[in-house]
Amino acid sequence: VDSKLIRNFSIIAHIDHGKSTLADRILDVTGALTAREQKEQFLDKMDIERERGITIKAQTVRLDYTAKDGQTYRLHLIDTPGHVDFNYEVSRSLQACEGALLVVDATQGVEAQTLANVFLALDNNLAIIPVLNKIDLPSADVERTTREIEDVIGLDCSGAIPASAKTGIGIAEILEAVVERIPAPKGDLNAAPRALIFDSWYDSYRGAVVMVRVVDGIIRKGQKVRFMATGRDYEVTEMGVFTPHATAITELGPGEVGFLVGNIKSVVDTKIGDTVTDAVHPATTPLPGFKEVKPMVFAGIFPTDSAQYEDLRDALSKLHMNDAAFVFEPDTSEALGFGFRCGFLGLLHMEIIQERLEREYNLDLITTAPSVVYHCYLNDGSMKSIENPAKLPPPNLTDRIEEPIFRMTVHVPSAYVGAVLALCQERRGEQKSIQYASSDRVIITYDMPLSEVLFDFHDKLKSVSRGYASMDYELVGYRADDLIKLDMLVNGDPLDALSVIVHRDKAYARGRDLAVKLKDIVPRQQYEVAIQAAIGSKVIARTTVKAMRKDVTAKCYGGDISRKRKLLEKQKEGKKRMKMVGSVEIPQEAFLAILKID
Numbered sequence: 001v002d003s004k005l006i007r008n009f010s011i012i013a014h015i016d017h018g019k020s021t022l023a024d025r026i027l028d029v030t031g032a033l034t035a036r037e038q039k040e041q042f043l044d045k046m047d048i049e050r051e052r053g054i055t056i057k058a059q060t061v062r063l064d065y066t067a068k069d070g071q072t073y074r075l076h077l078i079d080t081p082g083h084v085d086f087n088y089e090v091s092r093s094l095q096a097c098e099g100a101l102l103v104v105d106a107t108q109g110v111e112a113q114t115l116a117n118v119f120l121a122l123d124n125n126l127a128i129i130p131v132l133n134k135i136d137l138p139s140a141d142v143e144r145t146t147r148e149i150e151d152v153i154g155l156d157c158s159g160a161i162p163a164s165a166k167t168g169i170g171i172a173e174i175l176e177a178v179v180e181r182i183p184a185p186k187g188d189l190n191a192a193p194r195a196l197i198f199d200s201w202y203d204s205y206r207g208a209v210v211m212v213r214v215v216d217g218i219i220r221k222g223q224k225v226r227f228m229a230t231g232r233d234y235e236v237t238e239m240g241v242f243t244p245h246a247t248a249i250t251e252l253g254p255g256e257v258g259f260l261v262g263n264i265k266s267v268v269d270t271k272i273g274d275t276v277t278d279a280v281h282p283a284t285t286p287l288p289g290f291k292e293v294k295p296m297v298f299a300g301i302f303p304t305d306s307a308q309y310e311d312l313r314d315a316l317s318k319l320h321m322n323d324a325a326f327v328f329e330p331d332t333s334e335a336l337g338f339g340f341r342c343g344f345l346g347l348l349h350m351e352i353i354q355e356r357l358e359r360e361y362n363l364d365l366i367t368t369a370p371s372v373v374y375h376c377y378l379n380d381g382s383m384k385s386i387e388n389p390a391k392l393p394p395p396n397l398t399d400r401i402e403e404p405i406f407r408m409t410v411h412v413p414s415a416y417v418g419a420v421l422a423l424c425q426e427r428r429g430e431q432k433s434i435q436y437a438s439s440d441r442v443i444i445t446y447d448m449p450l451s452e453v454l455f456d457f458h459d460k461l462k463s464v465s466r467g468y469a470s471m472d473y474e475l476v477g478y479r480a481d482d483l484i485k486l487d488m489l490v491n492g493d494p495l496d497a498l499s500v501i502v503h504r505d506k507a508y509a510r511g512r513d514l515a516v517k518l519k520d521i522v523p524r525q526q527y528e529v530a531i532q533a534a535i536g537s538k539v540i541a542r543t544t545v546k547a548m549r550k551d552v553t554a555k556c557y558g559g560d561i562s563r564k565r566k567l568l569e570k571q572k573e574g575k576k577r578m579k580m581v582g583s584v585e586i587p588q589e590a591f592l593a594i595l596k597i598d
C-alpha cells in the first residue's frame with residue numbers, strides 16, 4: 001500500500017474512560033468482526049483481562065477504511081494498556097504511531113493518567129484528537145470537560161469530538177478525523193530496511209513473535225534479518241497482521257505494522273526498542289530506542305506444597321518468556337523453604353502474575369509482602385541492591401540506606417485537598433507543587449518514597465477523597481533516610497518472609513500494628529503462641545494468640561478494595577493456604593497484612 005494511505009494511531013485514556021469500548025466500535029464500523037465477536041470486547045484477549053476490564057498486552061490491528069474522499073485507507077490501531085504499572089507499554093506503542101485519540105470520559109473529566117498519557121504522546125510528537133466520551137449519559141458535561149482539557153493540558157479542543165463508544169455516536173467523525181488529521185508515515189522505500197520492535201510475546205509453536213513498525217525499506221518473508229542491539233540474525237519464516245484475526249502476509253513496507261516469526265527462542269532475545277534490519281545490507285544506524293524497564297517491586301513466591309517447586313519454576317519460566325518485565329530467581333526462606341524472588345513493575349503486575357500462576361498453572365502459592373529495591377551503602381564504600389529485606393546487612397557494616405522516590409501526581413476536587421495533603425505528609429512526602437486545574441480541581445505533586453506508595457496509599461487516597469482522586473507516578477531517583485529492619489517472631493522463631501524495612505520513626509507503630517494483625521490472622525493452636533516485633537535483638541511489641549482452637553475470620557489486606565475482595569472470596573472458596581512455620585501454621589494473609597496499615 002502507498003504509505004500516503006496509511007494511518008497509525010493509538011487510543012489513550014485514563015482507565016475506565018472507554019478506550020476498549022471505542023476500539024471495539026471502530027472494529028464494528030470498519031467491518032472487521034462478525035456479529036458474534038462483536039458481543040465480546042475483542043481486543044482484551046486473556047480471561048483475566050476480561051474479568052478485570054484492563055488490557056495487559058498491547059494488541060495491534062490492521063483495518064481497511066473507505067473514507068468520504070472515496071479512498072481506502074489502511075489503519076493500524078495500536079491498543080495500549082491503561083494502568084500506571086504498564087506505562088512502559090504505552091510509551092513503546094506510541095513510538096509506532098503518528099497520532100492518538102485522547103479519550104476523556106465527559107462525566108469525569110481529566111484524570112492523572114489522562115495527563116501522563118498525553119505527555120507521552122506529546123513527547124513522541126503525535127497528532128492528538130480529543131474525544132469526549134460517554135455523552136449518552138445525563139451527567140456528561142462536554143463543555144466543562146473541553147475547558148478542562150484546554151486548561152490542564154493546554155490542548156486545542158476546537159476539534160474535539162463528542163462521542164459515545166457505547167451507542168456509536170461520533171464514531172464516523174472519529175474515523176474521518178483519523179484520516180484527515182493524523183499525518184501519513186514518512187519513510188524511505190529505497191533505504192536499507194529499518195523496523196522498530198515495539199512488542200513481543202511467546203508462542204509455544206512459533207517461539208518468540210515480534211511486533212514491528214517498519215520505518216524504512218521493506219521486510220519480506222524469507223529475508224535474513226538482523227536485530228541490531230543483540231547482533232543476532234534470523235530468517236523470517238512467517239509474517240502476519242491482525243485483522244483482528246491473524247492473517248499471513250509476505251511483506252511489510254514503510255509505515256506498516258505487523259508481526260515476524262523466525263526461530264527466535266525467547267522474548268529475552270527480542271529487545272523492545274531494538275531495530276530490525278537486513279542481515280546482508282544492514283542499515284548503518286538503528287532507530288532511536290526507548291527506555292529499558294526495570295522491576296520496581298519484589299516479592300517471594302513459594303509453593304505451599306514443596307512438591308510443586310519444579311512446576312512453579314517451569315511456570316515462572318514460561319511467564320518470563322512472555323513478559324521480559326517480569327523477572328525471577330531462586331530464593332530460600334527459613335520460614336517458607338525453597339521458592340523464588342520475583343520482580344514486578346508494580347502491585348497490579350504482581351497480582352496478575354500470581355493469579356495466572358494459580359489459575360493457569362494450578363499452583364498453590366504463598367506470596368510474601370512486596371518490597372521495593374533498597375540501595376545499601378556499606379562502610380567500605382560499596383553498594384548492595386537489596387530486593388529482600390531479610391538480606392539487609394547488619395547496621396554496624398552499613399553507612400546509609402537509600403530508597404526509591406516517586407513523583408506522585410494527584411488530581412482531586414478542591415474540597416478534598418486538605419485530606420490529600422495530610423495523607424501525603426504522613427507518608428513522608430515532600431511537597432513539590434499545588435496547582436488549580438480549574439476552579440474546583442487541583443493537581444498536587446509530591447515526591448514520596450515508593451515503599452509508602454505501596455502500603456495501600458491508593459486505597460487511602462480513594463477513601464479520603466470519596467473515590468474522586470486519581471494518581472500517577474514515576475521514578476525520580478534514590479534518597480537516603482533513617483531506615484531500619486523490623487523483624488517478626490512467632491514463638492521466638494523469626495519469620496524472615498515477614499521482615500520489612502521501615503523508617504525508624506514508624507517502626508514502633510508498624511511493629512505494634514503488625515503484631516496485632518498477626519494475632520488475629522494466626523489461627524489458635526493447642527498452645528499459646530507469642531508474636532513479637534523486634535528491631536535487632538530488641539523486642540518492641542508483643543501479642544499473644546491464646547490456646548484452644550476456634551475459627552478466625554480472615555482479615556483483608558490492602559489495595560483496590562473491590563478487586564481484593566473478589567480475590568479474597570476466591571481464596572476462601574478454595575483450600576485455605578497455610579504454611580507450617582516452626583510449629584505454627586501461618587496463613588497467606590499474614591504475609592500480606594504488612595500492606596494494610598491503619
Ligand code: GDP
Binds near residue numbers: 021135163
Ligand atoms: P477502558 O478501561 O478505557 O478500556 O474502558 P472500557 O472500554 O472498559 O469502559 C469502561 C466502562 O465504561 C465499561 O463499563 C463500558 O461499558 C463503559 N463505557 C464505555 N464507553 C461508554 C459510553 O460511551 N457510554 C456509556 N454509558 N458507557 C461507556
Ligand code: MG
Binds near residue numbers: 019020021044054055
Ligand atoms: Mg480496556
